[in-house]
Amino acid sequence: MERVTAKDLLEKDEPIVMVAAYDAPTAEILDDVADVVLVGDSIGDVRLGYEDTLPVTVEQSLSHTAAVVRGSESAMVVGDMPFASFGVSVEETAENAARYLKEAGAGAVKLETPVDGGVSVETVRRLTELGVPVMGHVGLTPQQVRREGYRVLGRDDDEADAVVRRARELEDAGVFSVVLEAVTEEVGASVTEAVDVPTIGIGAGREVDGQVLVIDDLIGMSENPPSFVKEYADVRGEIRDAVEEYADDVRSGGFPADEHVFGGGGDG
Numbered sequence: 001m002e003r004v005t006a007k008d009l010l011e012k013d014e015p016i017v018m019v020a021a022y023d024a025p026t027a028e029i030l031d032d033v034a035d036v037v038l039v040g041d042s043i044g045d046v047r048l049g050y051e052d053t054l055p056v057t058v059e060q061s062l063s064h065t066a067a068v069v070r071g072s073e074s075a076m077v078v079g080d081m082p083f084a085s086f087g088v089s090v091e092e093t094a095e096n097a098a099r100y101l102k103e104a105g106a107g108a109v110k111l112e113t114p115v116d117g118g119v120s121v122e123t124v125r126r127l128t129e130l131g132v133p134v135m136g137h138v139g140l141t142p143q144q145v146r147r148e149g150y151r152v153l154g155r156d157d158d159e160a161d162a163v164v165r166r167a168r169e170l171e172d173a174g175v176f177s178v179v180l181e182a183v184t185e186e187v188g189a190s191v192t193e194a195v196d197v198p199t200i201g202i203g204a205g206r207e208v209d210g211q212v213l214v215i216d217d218l219i220g221m222s223e224n225p226p227s228f229v230k231e232y233a234d235v236r237g238e239i240r241d242a243v244e245e246y247a248d249d250v251r252s253g254g255f256p257a258d259e260h261v262f263g264g265g266g267d268g
């Protein structure tokens with residue numbers, strides 16, 4: 001089966017569905033319902049118990065990206081490059097980015113591109129010239145958390161303009177899509193208006209070309225999801241209930257029952 005391509009996303013006339021997920025069985029569930037699976041560096045705080053995304057390594061990210069590729073057939077898989085794995089030098093950025101395609105089998109990489117630097121437009125251009133499909137990421141860029149915490153961007157005009165300008169620069173550098181995180185709905189609309197490539201929002205309102213949420217957040221697995229999240233299930237509660245029942249059964253002797261026990265040979 002052919003995977004979703006950048007061209008497919010550009011030509012889509014309904015909203016793009018992207019989900020951040022980290023492992024093969026989850027990817028298998030999502031594949032063919034999501035257009036894009038992002039292997040987010042959010043794995044750091046979502047699954048690995050870190051405070052934020054900063055400790056995530058390229059090796060961890062590549063390993064999980066490869067798992068998501070193995071678990072899926074039709075979705076585009078995007079590897080989210082971790083903090084400081086890009087932008088230090090063009091050479092290192094290109095080498096790391098290429099690993100996502102060569103070793104993990106990803107279809108593209110995503111790089112956080114903060115409005116005030118962090119990664120140059122030239123770096124993004126170099127990747128796209130090499131043939132690495134790049135997804136940009138503007139607005140709230142969580143890898144900058146140690147600088148300014150998590151906050152919604154674009155509440156004043158100068159900042160709103162800066163986000164739009166950055167998205168335009170990225171488009172010019174050849175990105176095939178831009179993630180817009182935690183910006184006002186007005187900024188979401190302005191960016192979507194300003195660029196031809198699809199915008200994919202997370203806490204960016206309705207006037208964008210697609211939406212992305214973290215799987216753990218949307219299934220009710222996260223303890224404190226961001227306020228823009230809609231929870232569609234209570235998986236945390238389901239897991240807790242299941243394990244409590246199991247524990248009760250073990251303690252009462254209700255598990256294992258006859259059907260869970262291997263019999264010996266013979267006819268007794």
Ligand SMILES: Nc1nc(=O)c2c([nH]1)NC[C@@H]1CN(c3ccc(C(=O)N[C@@H](CCC(=O)O)C(=O)O)cc3)CN21
Pocket residue numbers: 041042045046053140142150151152182202203214216217222225226227228
């Ligand atoms: N579970 C999870 N979901 C995410 O979407 C996510 C992560 N983790 N980790 C990496 C980044 C961080 N993200 C975030 C985190 C918080 C807000 C946010 O707006 N938080 C508050 C406002 C800030 C505050 O006062 O704490 C909110 O209103 O939800 C936005 C994006 C998005 N990403």
Ligand SMILES: CC(C)C(=O)C(=O)O
Pocket residue numbers: 020038039040041042043080179181202212213214
């Ligand atoms: C929230 C999305 C856009 C992300 O960057 C991640 O999951 O790491």
Ligand SMILES: [Mg+2]
Pocket residue numbers: 040041042053080
């Ligand atoms: Mg990320």
